[in-house]
Amino acid sequence: MTVMMIMLMTGTLGVSALTMTGLENSMAGAIRMVEEGTDAAESCVGMAVNVIQSSIDPGAVPVTLIAPAGPVPAANAAILSQEIMGAPFTMRNNPDMAVGAGNAPNLVMNVNNYVVNGDIDFLYSKQRAGSDETTKDYFYRVDCTASNAANGATSRVIAVFDCLFMGSDTCQRRSL
Numbered sequence: 001m002t003v004m005m006i007m008l009m010t011g012t013l014g015v016s017a018l019t020m021t022g023l024e025n026s027m028a029g030a031i032r033m034v035e036e037g038t039d040a041a042e043s044c045v046g047m048a049v050n051v052i053q054s055s056i057d058p059g060a061v062p063v064t065l066i067a068p069a070g071p072v073p074a075a076n077a078a079i080l081s082q083e084i085m086g087a088p089f090t091m092r093n094n095p096d097m098a099v100g101a102g103n104a105p106n107l108v109m110n111v112n113n114y115v116v117n118g119d120i121d122f123l124y125s126k127q128r129a130g131s132d133e134t135t136k137d138y139f140y141r142v143d144c145t146a147s148n149a150a151n152g153a154t155s156r157v158i159a160v161f162d163c164l165f166m167g168s169d170t171c172q173r174r175s176l
Contacts, residue, residue: 037146037155040111044118044144045159047071048107049171052120052140052163055084071107071118080106086122086138096121099145107144114146114153125165136165139174 051072055061060081066072072080079096083106086092098105098117107118123139140163145156163171 033148033151033153034155036112037114037148037153038157040109040114040116040146041144041155041157043111044107044109044116044146045142045157047109048118048120048140048142048144049161051080051107052084052161053171055081056138056163056165059085067108071109073105073108076104076106079104080120083120083122084140086125092122092124098143099147111146113150114148116144116146118142118144123160128164134165138163138165140171 051061051065054065061072061077061084064070066077067074083096096104096106096119098107098119103117105117106120107116109116109118119142121141121143123141125136125138127133128135128137140161141158142161143156143158145154147154160174161171162174
């Protein structure tokens, strides 16, 4: 009887150990998917800053960034140029979105197994303290969502940037 009890306890411990190992592997896989999705969404944020910096001074999205060569959909390039410049006034904080019903993404990218949609919104501008009228800070919100259809993973990153007009290589990320 004692041997049977020891065998039962040993078997139970073995099954428990196997179950825990399986759960740990599942958790590690889930964390990996979240990290991959977040990295894909962060790459969209970086591309959005590149698009903003390339578009502020000329006042339009450069042709090299428009699809099929770049991430900006051709149908949305003119609207994105208006959004980046914040003109007309109705384009400021435009209610368009990257994902969801009625979506019109400003950026579409494929990063590894993720489809990444991004939205750039001009929030407001203000004159830089102690400078002339042409030196302004432009504030943008960048919203990127990465989705993997194969496993259903989705990650979203939202960032705010302060970019200097008339010197567009100086976009700085601001905390939300």
